[in-house]
Amino acid sequence: MSKLRVLFLCSRNRLRSPTAEQVxxxxxxxxxxxxxxxxxxxxxxxxxxxxWAELIVVMENAHRRRLQSRHARQLKDxxxxxxxxxxxxxFMQPELVELLLRKAGPLLK
Numbered sequence: 001m002s003k004l005r006v007l008f009l010c011s012r013n014r015l016r017s018p019t020a021e022q023v024x025x026x027x028x029x030x031x032x033x034x035x036x037x038x039x040x041x042x043x044x045x046x047x048x049x050x051x052w053a054e055l056i057v058v059m060e061n062a063h064r065r066r067l068q069s070r071h072a073r074q075l076k077d078x079x080x081x082x083x084x085x086x087x088x089x090x091f092m093q094p095e096l097v098e099l100l101l102r103k104a105g106p107l108l109k
Contacts (some may be wrong), residue, residue, distance in 0.1 A: 001029075006108065008034040009054035013042040015091050016059045020100050022092065030108050037066045042077055050074045057104055059085045083108060 008020040013036030021034035033052070035045035050056070050071055056078055058064050064082050068075060083103045089096035 003031045004108065005052055005054045006030055006032050007045075007049055007056045008032065008058075008104075009056060009067065010034075010044060010059045011038045011063070011087065012036045012040060013044075015089060016085060016087065016096065018042075018097050019085070019089075020057065020104060021093050023097055023100050024104070024108060027108060037063055037070075045071075047074060050078070053078065056080045057083050057105065057107070059087070060096055 006024065012014040012032055015035035017036065021032045024030060024032050033049055034089040035043045035049055036043065044068070051074060056067070056075075058080060060069060061082055061083075061084075064080055067080065083100070085096070085099050085103065098109055
């Protein structure tokens, strides 16, 4: 059985998306990766990552717009979900982990 391939995106890939990657890494039935949409991201999102992903999870509406404007053609058959999580949290902050579990968890079951 193949695993659902999930790409988490935020701005700089320093706090929210790496936290999501770590939180969901061990979940059964999914593979995870993360990247950022800003030019100075730790890991800038690549065309290969977008091609790889079956589900793309972004933190804010602005991320979806940025992703769409840069990768519209690649996103044709992709499901993109906005979690609505602002950039107010530290890496692995318990409140961020709780939000991710509540908002993204149901998408990954």
